[in-house]
Amino acid sequence: MAHADTQILNRVAARLVSMTTVDDADVHVEHIWDFTNAALPAIDCTIVGNEVVGDDEDVTLGEMLRVQAALVVSCYEKQSTSVGNQLREMASEVISKLIPSATDTTLGDLVSEIDVVGYELDVSSEEEKPIGRLTLTFAVMYRVLIHDWETIQS
Numbered sequence: 001m002a003h004a005d006t007q008i009l010n011r012v013a014a015r016l017v018s019m020t021t022v023d024d025a026d027v028h029v030e031h032i033w034d035f036t037n038a039a040l041p042a043i044d045c046t047i048v049g050n051e052v053v054g055d056d057e058d059v060t061l062g063e064m065l066r067v068q069a070a071l072v073v074s075c076y077e078k079q080s081t082s083v084g085n086q087l088r089e090m091a092s093e094v095i096s097k098l099i100p101s102a103t104d105t106t107l108g109d110l111v112s113e114i115d116v117v118g119y120e121l122d123v124s125s126e127e128e129k130p131i132g133r134l135t136l137t138f139a140v141m142y143r144v145l146i147h148d149w150e151t152i153q154s
Contacts, residue, residue: 001150005047005069008140011107012045012071015097019043021089025075035076035131041090042076047140056143063146064153071114071138073098079132083123087134091119094136110152112141 002010009029016027025041035042047069054066075090077083095116099105105113118137143153 004067004142004144004149004152005050007150007152008069008071008107008111008142009045009047011110012073012098015107016043016045016073016094019090019093019097021093025090037078037131040076040078040131041086043073043090043094044076045071045073048072053141055146061145061153064143065146066112066141066143069140069142071140072135073138074133074135077132079123083132084121087121087123087132091134091136098138107140109154110142112143114138114140 001007013027013029019025019027025043026039028042028044030046031042031044049070051068052065053068056064056066073094075087075094077086077090080086098107098114099116105115107114115138116136117139120135121132122135123132145151145153
């Protein structure tokens with residue numbers, strides 16, 4: 001089994017592949033190179049940090065850690081006069097794919113909770129072929145055994 005972060009990223013990517021606002025957008029997990037204009041639109045997701053926010057004791061399983069991960073989903077689009085609106089539409093659908101309702105905030109029971117904590121729009125015309133980016137940040141809460149970061153506990 002993979003590390004908890006990898007499982008979360010794979011679940012996020014699977015949900016984003018079916019987006020309709022940009023049906024030709026490629027979804028990437030931890031894409032480390034700059035996107036070329038020809039590769040757009042694109043979406044990238046990565047976990048940029050984890051913080052242990054508490055611990056629990058389970059009589060059967062042992063000591064568990066409550067972890068808050070910072071999930072970043074970046075939407076990229078070619079620069080145009082409406083790139084800000086296009087990126088906001090992409091971001092809106094990203095949120096609805098990851099948090100489809102007030103009662104489904106668990107990525108299909110994989111995590112304890114996922115919530116949007118911020119976004120940033122970057123529209124620049126400094127490059128030869130400018131690219132617009134909207135970055136969404138999510139707080140993802142999950143629990144793992146202290147010695148087993150591959151098995152997410154419900």
